[in-house]
Amino acid sequence: xxxxxxxxxxxRLADGVGRRRMPVWxxxxxxxxxxxxxxxxxxxxxxxxxxxxxxxxxxxxxxxxVTHIALSHPHFDHVLGTAAFAGAQVYxxxxxxxxxxxxxxxxxxxxxxxxxxxxxxxxxxxxxxVPHHMVSGEWTLELGGRxxxxxxxxxxxxxxxxxxLVPGSPEVVFCGDLVEESGEPQAGxxxxxSRWPAALDRLLSLGGEDAVYVPGHGAVVDAAFVRVQRDxxxxxxxxx
Numbered sequence: 001x002x003x004x005x006x007x008x009x010x011x012r013l014a015d016g017v018g019r020r021r022m023p024v025w026x027x028x029x030x031x032x033x034x035x036x037x038x039x040x041x042x043x044x045x046x047x048x049x050x051x052x053x054x055x056x057x058x059x060x061x062x063x064x065x066v067t068h069i070a071l072s073h074p075h076f077d078h079v080l081g082t083a084a085f086a087g088a089q090v091y092x093x094x095x096x097x098x099x100x101x102x103x104x105x106x107x108x109x110x111x112x113x114x115x116x117x118x119x120x121x122x123x124x125x126x127x128x129x130v131p132h133h134m135v136s137g138e139w140t141l142e143l144g145g146r147x148x149x150x151x152x153x154x155x156x157x158x159x160x161x162x163x164x165l166v167p168g169s170p171e172v173v174f175c176g177d178l179v180e181e182s183g184e185p186q187a188g189x190x191x192x193x194s195r196w197p198a199a200l201d202r203l204l205s206l207g208g209e210d211a212v213y214v215p216g217h218g219a220v221v222d223a224a225f226v227r228v229q230r231d232x233x234x235x236x237x238x239x240x
């Protein structure tokens with residue numbers, strides 16, 4: 001199933017596991033395939049991106065559809081493509097569904113401020129899909145011959161940060177924007193800086209020393225990178 005990942009602009013990380021770095025904001029989208037289920041981690045910044053990701057995932061996996069979606073956090077560049085995946089079960093950190101319903105206008109405004117066309121942003125927000133399933137601690141998904149762990153490791157970058165651990169060789173940890181490689185971690189108004197270093201400690205506990213860590217933006221990193229970023233954030237925000 002992995003023969004054509006690079007041909008479609010995806011990076012293969014392990015058997016049945018890959019990610020794509022989306023244009024403009026370099027946001028990560030992850031794809032994890034089991035024998036009977038397919039999980040996508042984040043969905044792009046517009047319905048057009050979501051539809052493109054859906055088409056690519058089906059092409060990569062022999063026509064199989066995405067059955068599950070995990071949203072890393074509620075920022076526009078990670079969630080606005082979700083409506084393109086009809087029928088998929090959507091997961092998020094506890095509380096994120098209510099926040100997304102309450103702050104639709106803010107999500108729309110943020111997308112437009114960052115350069116998404118007004119019509120594209122409005123169309124996506126009009127059909128915004130919020131998570132159906134809330135993860136308060138950890139949640140194991142059975143994808144058929146492969147179990148994937150959803151972990152509510154935040155807050156940190158936002159109030160609702162969800163990571164995904166894919167066991168295997170190597171283990172792969174999708175970090176969302178708790179980890180960024182292509183620039184300094186961004187702390188917006190919904191960040192909780194005092195809790196961010198502890199969230200990275202939890203990420204490191206999930207994956208261990210030998211895992212592949214996939215940032216929300218930028219190239220794949222190792223545990224040493226995550227640990228350094230954790231210490232930099234702790235110094236930056238004056239927490240231990």
